[in-house]
Amino acid sequence: MSDNPFSLWVYLSQSPLLWLTVTLLTYAATDAVSLKTRRHPLANPVLHSLWIIGAFLLLTGTSYTTYFAGAQFVHFLLGPATVALAVPLYENRRRVAAAVLPMLLALAVGSLTAIVSVVLLARAFGLPRDIILSLAPKSVTAGVAMGISESLHADPSLTAVSVILTGIMGAIIVTPLMNFTGVTDFRGRGFAAGIAAHGIGTARAFQVDEVAGVFAGIAMSLNALVTSLLVPLAVTYLLR
Amino acid sequence: MIASLSLILLCQLVGEVAVRALAVPVPGPVVGLVLLLLLLLARDRFPVLARGPLGDDGVESASRGMLANLSLLFIPAGVGVVQKLDLLAEHGIAILVILAVSVIVTLLATVATFVAASSLLSREEENP
Numbered sequence: 001m002s003d004n005p006f007s008l009w010v011y012l013s014q015s016p017l018l019w020l021t022v023t024l025l026t027y028a029a030t031d032a033v034s035l036k037t038r039r040h041p042l043a044n045p046v047l048h049s050l051w052i053i054g055a056f057l058l059l060t061g062t063s064y065t066t067y068f069a070g071a072q073f074v075h076f077l078l079g080p081a082t083v084a085l086a087v088p089l090y091e092n093r094r095r096v097a098a099a100v101l102p103m104l105l106a107l108a109v110g111s112l113t114a115i116v117s118v119v120l121l122a123r124a125f126g127l128p129r130d131i132i133l134s135l136a137p138k139s140v141t142a143g144v145a146m147g148i149s150e151s152l153h154a155d156p157s158l159t160a161v162s163v164i165l166t167g168i169m170g171a172i173i174v175t176p177l178m179n180f181t182g183v184t185d186f187r188g189r190g191f192a193a194g195i196a197a198h199g200i201g202t203a204r205a206f207q208v209d210e211v212a213g214v215f216a217g218i219a220m221s222l223n224a225l226v227t228s229l230l231v232p233l234a235v236t237y238l239l240r
Numbered sequence: 241m242i243a244s245l246s247l248i249l250l251c252q253l254v255g256e257v258a259v260r261a262l263a264v265p266v267p268g269p270v271v272g273l274v275l276l277l278l279l280l281l282a283r284d285r286f287p288v289l290a291r292g293p294l295g296d297d298g299v300e301s302a303s304r305g306m307l308a309n310l311s312l313l314f315i316p317a318g319v320g321v322v323q324k325l326d327l328l329a330e331h332g333i334a335i336l337v338i339l340a341v342s343v344i345v346t347l348l349a350t351v352a353t354f355v356a357a358s359s360l361l362s363r364e365e366e367n368p
Binding site: 064079099105117118135170173189192195207221 | 270
């Protein structure tokens with residue numbers, strides 16, 4: 001044991017161990033609550049982990065860079081997890097193959113709606129042009145969205161914020177909204193979650209139903225492609 | 241377990257290399273997804289492939305384990321939001337309202353298109 005408890009903190013707060021542990025523990029706790037509430041939309045583990053860890057960082061005066069040095073091991077798994085989507089896709093291949101046409105149509109409509117709605121709304125609210133450009137790609141996964149934002153000379157960090165907020169709001173709202181509309185087709189419900197709320201929506205879809213998760217994963221992957229093509233076109237037409 | 245994880249990483253690695261070599265605007269992991277899917281489909285045709293991670297539910301159970309905790313993987317990037325709250329200070333409410341409305345409209349438009357298209361198709365199959 002060190003003679004000064006503060007020096008122990010200085011050591012720990014700089015090591016990846018502490019921040020990796022904090023991330024996993026917070027998720028384990030928030031996920032347990034989510035399970036206890038039978039996956040209630042408002043008990044979303046991403047939402048609650050964010051403010052708990054965020055508050056902890058602010059209270060201890062820890063920079064995001066220090067935190068990320070530990071949490072990057074979890075972040076890294078996003079790539080392998082995308083590859084892993086091949087397994088449920090393979091297991092549900094007949095169902096997916098039977099729905100190719102509805103998926104492509106829903107992809108075109110959904111992707112366009114996501115971009116056009118946010119650009120028109122932001123213009124109606126009188127937001128400055130660079131903010132509108134940063135919000136435009138908010139429905140695709142953060143890495144792709146930030147790339148689009150960069151190519152438009154917008155603000156990638158604001159894009160990242162809007163991507164995360166969109167994902168969390170979509171994940172919270174999708175189940176009550178779909179129950180309200182009375183749609184019971186989990187293929188369509190999942191596909192919508194993947195288009196509107198990328199990976200966080202897909203994670204939510206997997207919590208609700210495996211088929212919904214598979215369709216959300218496909219939607220998310222396809223939307224990343226379509227959105228990177230559509231956003232530059234849409235902003236040229238809508239923001240002349 | 242380790243072999244299954246290696247196979248997943250290998251698919252991603254090949255995906256990343258292919259994307260960079262061909263300079264196509266597709267994320268590397270998405271190419272990796274397609275590769276793993278092709279491997280699983282090839283296994284059905286050539287039973288000789290059903291060994292190591294591709295046999296005995298290996299890569300399947302590793303993938304299911306990862307996807308069961310997909311939410312966890314978004315936390316490190318998501319925490320970045322908390323550090324950038326000042327960006328939201330000026331137009332925060334407007335941005336939140338815009339994103340919320342856009343997400344609802346997008347969910348409804350997508351699911352409506354999907355349901356309409358699939359019911360139209362199944363009706364055509366019933367009376368060709």
